[in-house]
Amino acid sequence: MIKTIIFDFGNVFINLDIEGHIQNALKSYGIESFSEEMTAFNCFYEQGLISTDEFLEFYAENFPKLSKNELIDIWNFMLKDFPKYRLDFLEKLKSDSKYELILLSNTNELHINWIKKHVPFYETFKSLFHAFYLSHEIQLRKPNQDIFEFVLSTHKIRANECLFIDDSADNINTAKSLGINVWNIMPKTDDITDLFLIKKDLFL
Template sequence: MKQIKTLLFDFGDVFINLDKPATLKHLAQFGITKLSPEQIEKNKAYEVGKLSSQDFISYYHTNLKDNNASAEAITTAWNSILLDFPLQRLEFLKELKKKGEFQLILLSNTNELHISWIKEHVNFYEEFKSYFDAFYLSHEINLRKPNANIYEFVLDQHQLKPEEVLFIDDTKENTDAAKSLGFHVWNINPETEDVTSLFKTNQHLF
């Protein structure tokens, strides 16, 4: 009997490629070389929708040593983490949807500025979104990984058993949290692995 009934995917570095150090590199031109504890908390607050994009940009503007930094420059720095979305991953997802063997859910820590950039630069974003049975973004549901309540939210929303879910995420902290709740997990390494090898890598679960 098949063990996995639901595939729960992260977005960044699973489907869309990221350059995680890029934002800090860009912020360095404004005098920020390391995020302060306060800035980290502001970023988390923005990720769960507690700050508007305008307030988030204003916060950074007032905290930069270079107060001449425009909202556009701050936004560009913030979005520099986002790279390309390889088409083979979209095709892989499309085939998964077509076969209909699994419930497909996306669960991403993200924010309004990043999603706005993706909508503008990834011309198949709406198609991508349409292949999921549910599409959860942290700033819209006011929850973020690795907090247990975000995984419990998904389980409750879809009446899922954690042992029947495979969660795919590139951040070990996130997969560790899910694993502790009984999920099967694949902590994907974006440098050496690709989501398109999902079944090959996790053969034992299927």
């Protein structure tokens, strides 16, 4: 029986354009691919191991023709809309009081600041979770195993009584290896509001 549902944020509640972001970044930077150093800095930033100022300074040094605001816009390009009906779904789920609801997201400071500014019901959304974990705040990052172990141990959750929902196959595979039930949501075809239809066998 499922007692806890752990949700990713991007492409579960807020829509992302990851491919568009990649193409826009490459074009804006005038490069053909991301260097290993850029990828590493992105991961460090997402995990809260470097500050926003350090992150932007790194990109400013590598792409001096771009202003700070332009660099921020490039970084935030992937963030799109948060359909209100998904909030309504979560509110209904919370009101039913059947499940512990946890958000577990690889989210950095610049992204969450954009969301706070552009999603008017962000605080309401956040309040619906029993716990709200952002990677840069807890300095743990998916798909590393330790972030899942942190949630399981902190909330005294049995893996087989938990469902983890994420759009990343890598994140899903780590959770699955720990015995957690999973739903690898496909943003182009699935929607979180179809949870009890698609994963009905887990909730019988």
